[in-house]
Amino acid sequence: MVKVENVTLEKKYHDAVEHWVLHNFKDYPSLLKNWNTYFPTDEQFCLCAKMELGTPDVIQIGEHKGEKKRENPDEMTPEEAHHLLAIIRAQASTEFGSIQQHNGTLERAFDDQDRYWVLRVMAEELRHGYQMLHLLLSKDWSHVSGGVTGPQMVEEILSMQTGNHVLDAFNLDYDSFIDNITFAALIDRVGKYQLTMQKVCAYKPMADSMPQMLREEAFHLAAGVVPLRRWAQKAAHGDPFVTMQAIQRAINKWFPRGLEMFGDERGGDTNVKFGFKDMKNREAQDMYIEEVRRMIRDINTRFLRARFPEYDATKAEAVLDELEATRGVHRGVKFEDLLRLPDRRFFRRKGEPAFQMVGLDGETFADAEEYLRYLAKHLNEGYVASRDVLNYAAALRKVAAGELSAAEAAKSMPKLKRVGGTCPCSKGVRWVMEDAAGAQTAAPARAG
Amino acid sequence: MPDVQSPPRVRPLDELDLGAITRIDERISGIYRPEVWEKRVTYYLRRDPETSQVVEVDGKVVGFMLGEVREGEFGLEAPSGWIERFGIDPDHRGRDLGKLMFDAMRQRFVAQGATAVRTLVDSSTPGVAGFLRALGFASSPLEALEMKL
Numbered sequence: 001m002v003k004v005e006n007v008t009l010e011k012k013y014h015d016a017v018e019h020w021v022l023h024n025f026k027d028y029p030s031l032l033k034n035w036n037t038y039f040p041t042d043e044q045f046c047l048c049a050k051m052e053l054g055t056p057d058v059i060q061i062g063e064h065k066g067e068k069k070r071e072n073p074d075e076m077t078p079e080e081a082h083h084l085l086a087i088i089r090a091q092a093s094t095e096f097g098s099i100q101q102h103n104g105t106l107e108r109a110f111d112d113q114d115r116y117w118v119l120r121v122m123a124e125e126l127r128h129g130y131q132m133l134h135l136l137l138s139k140d141w142s143h144v145s146g147g148v149t150g151p152q153m154v155e156e157i158l159s160m161q162t163g164n165h166v167l168d169a170f171n172l173d174y175d176s177f178i179d180n181i182t183f184a185a186l187i188d189r190v191g192k193y194q195l196t197m198q199k200v201c202a203y204k205p206m207a208d209s210m211p212q213m214l215r216e217e218a219f220h221l222a223a224g225v226v227p228l229r230r231w232a233q234k235a236a237h238g239d240p241f242v243t244m245q246a247i248q249r250a251i252n253k254w255f256p257r258g259l260e261m262f263g264d265e266r267g268g269d270t271n272v273k274f275g276f277k278d279m280k281n282r283e284a285q286d287m288y289i290e291e292v293r294r295m296i297r298d299i300n301t302r303f304l305r306a307r308f309p310e311y312d313a314t315k316a317e318a319v320l321d322e323l324e325a326t327r328g329v330h331r332g333v334k335f336e337d338l339l340r341l342p343d344r345r346f347f348r349r350k351g352e353p354a355f356q357m358v359g360l361d362g363e364t365f366a367d368a369e370e371y372l373r374y375l376a377k378h379l380n381e382g383y384v385a386s387r388d389v390l391n392y393a394a395a396l397r398k399v400a401a402g403e404l405s406a407a408e409a410a411k412s413m414p415k416l417k418r419v420g421g422t423c424p425c426s427k428g429v430r431w432v433m434e435d436a437a438g439a440q441t442a443a444p445a446r447a448g
Numbered sequence: 449m450p451d452v453q454s455p456p457r458v459r460p461l462d463e464l465d466l467g468a469i470t471r472i473d474e475r476i477s478g479i480y481r482p483e484v485w486e487k488r489v490t491y492y493l494r495r496d497p498e499t500s501q502v503v504e505v506d507g508k509v510v511g512f513m514l515g516e517v518r519e520g521e522f523g524l525e526a527p528s529g530w531i532e533r534f535g536i537d538p539d540h541r542g543r544d545l546g547k548l549m550f551d552a553m554r555q556r557f558v559a560q561g562a563t564a565v566r567t568l569v570d571s572s573t574p575g576v577a578g579f580l581r582a583l584g585f586a587s588s589p590l591e592a593l594e595m596k597l
Contacts, residue, residue: 042495120494218497222463222490229466229486291464298467302482309480313471 003053004212006046007134013154017047017130020158025099025126027106031119038116045123049134050212051205059202062275069204073141076203080274082144084203087276088135090166092157094191095129097170098122100162101183105174110242117223118180121188124216131209133157138205168350168413169257175382181231182250185224185295190261192217193284194277202275225295229302232339236306244303248339249380252360255292256347259285265352285344293341300338307333347375349392349413355399355406368400454506456545458552461500461512463493468502468509472535488533492516499529499556501549503536511536513549515567517560522590529557529565531580550583568592 008014021028035045059067073081099122106122109115137150145153163171169187174180195214201207234242262268268280279287297320304316308331311319319330320338327335343362345353357365360378365371372393376384383389395409404412466489470482492500496516503511513534519527531553536545557565566588569577 039494215497218462219490219494222493225463225466226486226490229482233482294464298464301467305480305482312480313474 005051005053007049007051007138009049009130009134009137013133013137013151014047016154016158017126017133020096021126024096024103025122026103027119028123028126031116031123034116038113039120045120045127047123047127047130049131049209050127051208052211053208055204055208055211057204059275060200061278062202062273064202064275069202069207071204073139073203074143076274078144080202080276081141083270083274084201084206084276085136085141085144087198087271088132088206089153089157091194092129092132092136093160093166094170095125095132096157096160097162097165097167098125098183098187099129101170101172101174102180104162105177105180108177109180110177114177114181114227117227118184121184121220121223124220127216128213129157131213135205135209167261169254169261172253172257172383172388173386175380175386176246178231178246178250178380179253181224181227182247182254183224184220185228186251186254186258186292187261188217188220188224189291189295190258190288192221193262193288197271197277197279197284200275200278206276225298228299232299232303233306236303244337244339246380247299249378249383251296251339252342252347252378253380253383255342256349258288258292259344260348260350262288264350289341289344296339296341303338304333347379349395350410354410355396357396357400368397372396456510456543456548457504458501458548459504460498461489461492461502461514462497463489465489465502465509465512469512469535472510472512472537475538476535488514499553499560501552503545503549505540505545510540511545511549513546513553515553515557517557517562524566526564527560527562529553529560529562531565531567546579547583566590 009017032045035042057069059065059069070076073085076084102118102122102125106115106118109118133154136153140150141153142149148156160166162173165171169190174183192214195210195217199207199210199214201210228247231242231247232244235244235247262285263281265282265285268277268282268284271277272280300320301313301316304319305311305313308316308319319333322328323330323333323335323338329335340360342360343358345356345358345362346360348354348356348358357368357371359365359374365374375389379389391413395404395412398404399406399409466482466485469489470480470485473485474480489500492514499516500514501512502509511534513531515529515531517527517529519525531550534546534549554565565585567580567585569580571577
């Protein structure tokens with residue numbers, strides 16, 4: 001029988017998470033209060049870690065294949081434990097980070113159902129972050145954490161804000177509710193891949209954490225794809241406020257960051273060797289790309305069937321094939337009116353194609369200013385006016401001028417850092433921009 | 449000419465199967481109703497994403513079966529597996545694809561402690577009832593009653 005054991009953190013850490021919720025997830029009480037309205041007969045939400053019981057005891061991949069899975073960090077080599085600790089910390093950061101992102105534009109949801117679906121996604125990401133804190137606190141990692149204690153790691157993670165999370169995708173503010181939905185469709189999809197790969201993890205508590213997280217992630221993907229399908233229908237009917245162009249710009253913003261979450265295309269060997277994941281980076285990324293291609297085709301088909309209700313499925317798909325092949329027009333619908341999958345090298349700042357100047361369709365640019373103008377046309381205005389794009393442009397110009405290599409530029413993108421307090425309650429706090437060398441410059445104040 | 453199709457593949461449902469499910473339903477019912485399936489598929493994905501199944505032939509989804517384990521309804525305290533909706537593309541019938549999906553769901557039901565599998569059948573669709581009886585379903589002491597409002 002499938003069994004899951006619920007685990008609660010020691011009170012002071014559970015309370016720390018609930019305190020974090022007060023500052024970063026103010027609608028959490030509203031979700032709990034209205035749960036039965038929007039999710040009738042669904043199991044009530046539990047802020048707890050959930051450990052799957054009955055998972056395999058034996059390592060299934062890597063150089064320790066066939067050995068018993070590790071139950072404690074000190075059963076791994078220091079190199080393995082240090083590597084896994086970084087994965088857990090990054091995972092924790094993404095969970096809390098995504099809540100902060102969703103929170104910024106949640107109130108702009110088009111309707112209550114969309115809003116409560118996102119609230120549920122946020123709550124489950126909170127639970128996933130809580131799950132990772134359990135992994136950090138339930139065992140002693142001090143021999144590989146450089147002296148940083150479990151409580152200190154928790155404090156560090158809970159003090160992170162948009163701008164200084166571990167992965168780039170979680171440092172971008174949302175510009176509209178379209179970002180909430182597109183993020184769920186594209187970035188949670190990467191999460192699904194990571195969690196799936198980690199199901200085999202040689203460290204059993206991590207492996208045991210994955211199944212329930214994956215079950216919850218399934219709804220997150222639907223919470224992205226289903227609204228996108230509905231919006232495609234609205235766009236097909238000429239809704240002035242919901243357009244395929246707006247959705248495409250959101251895809252252009254998030255797809256490159258999603259690809260980079262897999263790590264460098266040439267890497268991933270260590271994770272497989274250590275038995276932490278069962279696929280290398282490029283293989284996983286390739287599968288993700290095909291899945292996103294399938295998703296985009298599905299949404300385009302929904303659009304065409306809404307625009308031409310007299311067409312059956314076969315006819316709509318034939319029209320889609322025709323438009324993709326000819327890039328022409330069909331009864332007033334242009335190829336550009338549909339969504340398309342950006343080239344995997346488009347707008348990249350990490351990995352194999354970092355800082356290559358490649359357009360959506362794979363066309364290349366020789367001039368940085370021309371490429372930046374191209375990007376400005378294909379990203380939404382709010383994002384184009386952001387610090388992230390400004391920093392990218394500065395780095396790109398240096399790469400184009402030969403002042404930096406792409407690898408140096410990839411490391412040089414500055415991050416925001418909070419100094420002078422870990423809790424948003426702290427009064428004496430300021431934000432600085434910190435570059436890869438550790439140099440700091442003052443940044444404009446951010447709202448707590 | 450020998451049948452060169454690859455063996456069918458049964459797997460859990462995901463959100464990208466919506467288009468195929470809508471299409472199969474349209475072929476069976478003649479009605480295009482994507483909103484209905486968006487609602488039902490999301491319901492199962494948020495409650496139990498591993499139990500509902502689809503079947504692929506040569507990489508294309510040609511059948512689906514939706515269901516879950518429930519307990520405590522209508523005096524049935526023990527967990528029961530419920531088959532709610534299913535459909536096979538008419539071009540792919542007669543290959544035991546429904547049985548393959550049912551077998552996968554049955555395993556999931558057992559893993560979750562179910563002691564029985566239940567469903568409701570519309571008497572105007574004798575083919576559906578015939579299929580279910582061939583799987584081993586039999587009439588239940590529980591009777592569906594209805595009153596129009």
